[in-house]
Amino acid sequence: MPTLQDVAKRAGVSTATVSKVLSNTPYFTDETRENVLHAVDALGYIPNLAARALSSGKTHIIAVVFPYVYDAIFADPHVLRILEGIESECREHGYNILLSTPRLSPDGVDEHFRQLILSGYIDGVIALDNVPVASVTEIVRRKHIPAVDIGYRKSGPYVCSDDHLGSLLMMQHVTGLGHSAIGVVGAPEALHLANQDRIAGLREGADAAGLDFGTMPRIDGDFSTGSGAKCAQLLLEQHPELTALICLNDRMAMGAIQQARQLERSVPADLTVVGYDDIPMAAAFDPPLTTIDQQAPELGRIASRMLFNLLDEHSPESVVLPTRLVVRRSSAPPKLSA
Amino acid sequence: MPTLQDVAKRAGVSTATVSKVLSNTPYFTDETRENVLHAVDALGYIPNLAARALSSGKTHIIAVVFPYVYDAIFADPHVLRILEGIESECREHGYNILLSTPRLSPDGVDEHFRQLILSGYIDGVIALDNVPVASVTEIVRRKHIPAVDIGYRKSGPYVCSDDHLGSLLMMQHVTGLGHSAIGVVGAPEALHLANQDRIAGLREGADAAGLDFGTMPRIDGDFSTGSGAKCAQLLLEQHPELTALICLNDRMAMGAIQQARQLERSVPADLTVVGYDDIPMAAAFDPPLTTIDQQAPELGRIASRMLFNLLDEHSPESVVLPTRLVVRRSSAPPKLSA
DNA sequence: ATTCTATAGTTAAGCCCTTAACTACCGGCC
DNA sequence: GGCCGGTAGTTAAGGGCTTAACTATAGAAT
Numbered sequence: 001m002p003t004l005q006d007v008a009k010r011a012g013v014s015t016a017t018v019s020k021v022l023s024n025t026p027y028f029t030d031e032t033r034e035n036v037l038h039a040v041d042a043l044g045y046i047p048n049l050a051a052r053a054l055s056s057g058k059t060h061i062i063a064v065v066f067p068y069v070y071d072a073i074f075a076d077p078h079v080l081r082i083l084e085g086i087e088s089e090c091r092e093h094g095y096n097i098l099l100s101t102p103r104l105s106p107d108g109v110d111e112h113f114r115q116l117i118l119s120g121y122i123d124g125v126i127a128l129d130n131v132p133v134a135s136v137t138e139i140v141r142r143k144h145i146p147a148v149d150i151g152y153r154k155s156g157p158y159v160c161s162d163d164h165l166g167s168l169l170m171m172q173h174v175t176g177l178g179h180s181a182i183g184v185v186g187a188p189e190a191l192h193l194a195n196q197d198r199i200a201g202l203r204e205g206a207d208a209a210g211l212d213f214g215t216m217p218r219i220d221g222d223f224s225t226g227s228g229a230k231c232a233q234l235l236l237e238q239h240p241e242l243t244a245l246i247c248l249n250d251r252m253a254m255g256a257i258q259q260a261r262q263l264e265r266s267v268p269a270d271l272t273v274v275g276y277d278d279i280p281m282a283a284a285f286d287p288p289l290t291t292i293d294q295q296a297p298e299l300g301r302i303a304s305r306m307l308f309n310l311l312d313e314h315s316p317e318s319v320v321l322p323t324r325l326v327v328r329r330s331s332a333p334p335k336l337s338a
Numbered sequence: 339m340p341t342l343q344d345v346a347k348r349a350g351v352s353t354a355t356v357s358k359v360l361s362n363t364p365y366f367t368d369e370t371r372e373n374v375l376h377a378v379d380a381l382g383y384i385p386n387l388a389a390r391a392l393s394s395g396k397t398h399i400i401a402v403v404f405p406y407v408y409d410a411i412f413a414d415p416h417v418l419r420i421l422e423g424i425e426s427e428c429r430e431h432g433y434n435i436l437l438s439t440p441r442l443s444p445d446g447v448d449e450h451f452r453q454l455i456l457s458g459y460i461d462g463v464i465a466l467d468n469v470p471v472a473s474v475t476e477i478v479r480r481k482h483i484p485a486v487d488i489g490y491r492k493s494g495p496y497v498c499s500d501d502h503l504g505s506l507l508m509m510q511h512v513t514g515l516g517h518s519a520i521g522v523v524g525a526p527e528a529l530h531l532a533n534q535d536r537i538a539g540l541r542e543g544a545d546a547a548g549l550d551f552g553t554m555p556r557i558d559g560d561f562s563t564g565s566g567a568k569c570a571q572l573l574l575e576q577h578p579e580l581t582a583l584i585c586l587n588d589r590m591a592m593g594a595i596q597q598a599r600q601l602e603r604s605v606p607a608d609l610t611v612v613g614y615d616d617i618p619m620a621a622a623f624d625p626p627l628t629t630i631d632q633q634a635p636e637l638g639r640i641a642s643r644m645l646f647n648l649l650d651e652h653s654p655e656s657v658v659l660p661t662r663l664v665v666r667r668s669s670a671p672p673k674l675s676a
Numbered sequence: 677a678t679t680c681t682a683t684a685g686t687t688a689a690g691c692c693c694t695t696a697a698c699t700a701c702c703g704g705c706c
Numbered sequence: 707g708g709c710c711g712g713t714a715g716t717t718a719a720g721g722g723c724t725t726a727a728c729t730a731t732a733g734a735a736t
Contacts, residue, residue: 001458003722014686019724027683046456050391051722054691059388061436074422075415075618084412087439091450096459097437098399101425112429118384120339120692121434225622251619258624280413281589284563286596341692352716357694365714389692392721458722 002043011039022047058123061096062307063116065127065136067109068101069191076223077279078249078296079128082150085300086126093308098122104134117143124307126300129153130193146310148303152193157310158318159302163197164204166292166323170246170274171205173290173325177333179244179272180211183235184218185228185252192223198248198276217242221252228255236263236271243271243334250275250282250291257287257330268332278326288328295321340381349377360385396461399434400645401454403465403474405447406439407529414561415617416587416634417466420488423638424464431646436460442472455481462645464638467491468531484648486641490531495648496656497640501535502542504630504661508584508612509543511628511663515671517582517610518549521573522556523566523590530561536586536614555580559590566593574601574609581609581672588613588620588629595623595668606670616664626666633659 008015013032021028021036039045053059064086066073073079090097098121102113116122117140124146127136130153137147141156149158174182184202189195206213217239221227228247232255236242245260247253253275257267265271267287275282275291282289299321306316346353351370359366359374377383391397402424404411411417428435436459440451454460455478462484465474468491475485479494487496512520522540527533544551555577559565566585570593574580583598585591591613595605603609605625613620613629620627637659644654 001456004724005722015723016687016725017685020685023724025725027685029684032684046453048392048722049457049459050388050397051691052724053388054386054392054693054721055723055725057691057724064437074418074425077413077415080412080418087412087437091439094450096454099402099425099435099437101429112432115384116434118339118382119387121387225619229622254619255622258622261624281563281592284567284593284596286599342694343692353693354695354717355715358715361694363695365712367714370714386692389721390694392691392723393693393695395694395721 001048002045003048004045006043007036007039007045010043011035053121057120059121060094061098061122062090062124062126063098063100063122065100065102065113065125065129067104067128067131067134067136069104069131069133073101076251077281078277078294081279081296082128082300082303085297085302086304087300088297089301089304093304095123095304095308102136104131104136106133108134109136109139114139117145124148124311126150126303126307132190132193146307148307148310148316150299150303152197154318157306157316159299159306160320161194161294161299162320162323163194164201166276166294166325167198167201167246168205169201169323169325170276170292171202172208173327173331174244174246174272174274175205175209175211177244177272177331179334180209181239181242181334182206182211182216182244182246183239183242184216185231185235185245185247185256186218186220187223187248187252188220195248202246221255223249223251225251225255225258228252229259230255232256232259232273233263236260236265244331245271245273247273247275250277250279250289253289253291253330254281254285257285257289268330270335272331272334274331282326283328285330287330290328290331291326293324293326295324339386340383341386342383344381345374345377345383348381349373391459395458397459398432399436399460400428400462400464401436401438401460403438403440403451403463403467405442405466405469405472405474407442407469407471411439414589415619416615416632419617419634420466420638420641423635423640424642425638426635427639427642431642433461433642433646440474442469442474444471446472447474447477452477455483462486462649464488464641464645470528470531484645486645486648486654488637488641490535492656495644495654497637497644498658499532499632499637500658500661501532502539504614504632504663505536505539505584506543507539507661507663508614508630509540510546511665511669512582512584512610512612513543513547513549515582515610515669517672518547519577519580519672520544520549520554520582520584521577521580522554523569523573523583523585523594524556524558525561525586525590526558533586540584559586559593561587561589563589563593563596566590567597568593570594570597570611571601574598574603582669583609583611585611585613588615588617588627591627591629591668592619592623595625595627606668608673610669610672612669620664621666623668625668628666628669629664631662631664633662 130151203213219231278293309316468489541551616631647654
């Protein structure tokens with residue numbers, strides 16, 4: 001592999017000149033510039049990133065951190081769409097993505113992650129920091145490494161989705177269709193910080209429709225498809241009068257619909273089922289899912305841009321991204337007999 | 339951040355001693371060792387990875403490469419399970435994962451990826467190298483960087499799933515149930531190298547049952563759920579006599595089942611639909627999908643171990659991982675009237 | 677003629693670690 | 707006594723890049 005020195009020798013200049021030309025420093029004649037670039041080309045020179053990192057302190061690597069909890073991450077399409085957004089933005093800006101999935105405990109992050117952060121290998125961090133048990137970005141920020149949260153902890157720059165609005169819209173939609181016997185497939189607040197907002201939004205929506213959210217049957221799952229089916233089963237067995245199920249994510253909604261079908265309740269004719277997230281499969285599902293679009297890729301893209309700002313020493317504004325109701329065919333008015 | 343020097347000073351030894359103690363080089367008294375370790379502890383010393391990389395040539399970063407083609411990668415649960423396997427193995431061995439999704443063209447990989455590979459930042463590569471248009475690992479190996487393929491190119495160390503066996507098992511299962519009017523939801527060979535093997539396996543299975551694979555209706559999708567629905571629609575409209583649909587992945591099978599439902603054909607009573615991959619949702623689907631288990635996480639784990647071998651200068655044996663038929667409830671014998 | 681500024685480029689220190697080569701000491705052996 | 711091998715540690719040379727500080731020249735301003 002040719003080095004800066006080789007290029008310098010070939011171009012008949014000093015290594016400093018080569019380095020500066022390559023980083024577009026002013027005050028060089030066009031001739032010198034061309035000389036250098038030709039030499040670079042001829043030798044097929046590619047900068048050694050380790051050397052550059054050591055010397056400049058910049059690695060051009062950002063860590064994308066998805067704490068490893070329940071099944072999540074590698075099973076959650078919603079997370080993946082966020083990753084997709086991050087990836088596309090980072091690649092445009094020449095940053096590389098290091099994927100890190102630290103284990104979280106009440107003591108904080110695991111040792112491996114700590115070392116990674118402190119090793120100077122990482123220019124910045126984007127973290128999905130939504131598990132109440134421990135914060136990922138706290139330790140990162142303490143070491144003065146730029147970090148952006150995708151989430152609800154709000155202890156530093158963050159992007160998040162307007163979950164309160166989302167679940168409000170959802171409840172309004174369901175009550176607006178005429179439902180009043182509504183069940184909720186939720187998730188424990190210990191699993192995800194957004195849950196509080198989502199529950200609050202549902203409550204507000206219920207209030208607005210003159211319903212008491214507190215008395216609505218609710219069973220918590222763990223976001224997996226299977227748990228959605230199980231919760232729906234319990235809910236429908238204990239409360240056969242329910243005409244609608246609001247699920248806190250799409251996967252549980254899909255599970256609920258499959259379960260409903262087994263209980264011979266067709267969706268949406270006999271039962272309205274709605275989800276949350278608008279994962280890619282939601283539109284292709286049968287019936288297509290009424291859900292809340294969180295603009296997942298946009299979350300990732302915004303987080304990335306905020307991080308780039310931070311790396312440029314600007315301080316970005318945190319943003320709360322609006323959510324949008326997507327009405328498809330899994331929701332309908334209740335049967336008149338109900 | 340404290341450096342090696344700081345530690346050395348504090349422990350009253352040379353930097354070489356510290357470095358060697360930390361890498362477990364023999365010939366130090368227990369006393370010296372403890373001295374050093376105490377100093378490390380007291381100062382909270384964490385090695386600077388860039389410096390280590392520059393000096394030793396090892397970064398402890400491996401690139402996990404998922405070429406960006408059709409929708410894939412960020413939408414494909416199967417790919418994610420592979421990633422899960424890689425992640426768990428790498429974290430155990432102290433390697434970090436850099437996620438790279440180069441754009442492929444007939445000219446090869448994109449420039450950004452080329453630079454990454456040549457920058458010396460990467461110790462090794464694990465690539466999902468299954469798109470016929472261009473090889474990812476070719477350029478990597480040309481630069482003498484250890485690389486393992488998860489795939490069917492077989493131009494270097496690789497792991498792959500026994501697709502021929504898998505699709506043979508599937509066809510045997512379907513014909514064994516008594517089906518003979520079988521449709522195939524395939525995928526163009528240009529999309530994925532495994533397709534040839536899968537088609538060959540199906541053909542062999544058909545032959546064995548005395549059926550002519552060549553005359554079975556076949557329409558190709560692109561692995562997405564939506565395309566599965568579309569293919570199923572065309573297939574069932576043009577060939578209402580079909581009693582079974584073999585789909586080349588689970589997502590298309592799910593789409594096909596949803597479509598069948600809309601055409602008022604219940605699965606499996608009126609129509610058998612089988613998939614391939616055994617993604618997590620396959621078991622939770624309604625009806626649970628009969629499919630082929632590819633042991634995706636194991637693919638990732640094996641690939642990682644092979645790469646570690648390569649990094650240790652051993653040459654690993656390539657492996658073809660057996661596939662397994664998973665019979666669930668989306669397949670059943672055809673109606674007697676049929 | 678002198679000083680100043682802008683332009684164009686070089687020198688060399690420094691980033692932090694690894695490791696080959698070397699020193700030093702001690703006990704054992706012929 | 708001289709030599710050897712094993713043990714315990716040090717010295718110092720890089721590895722490839724960035725960048726502060728410096729030199730040098732030409733033209734403009736005083």
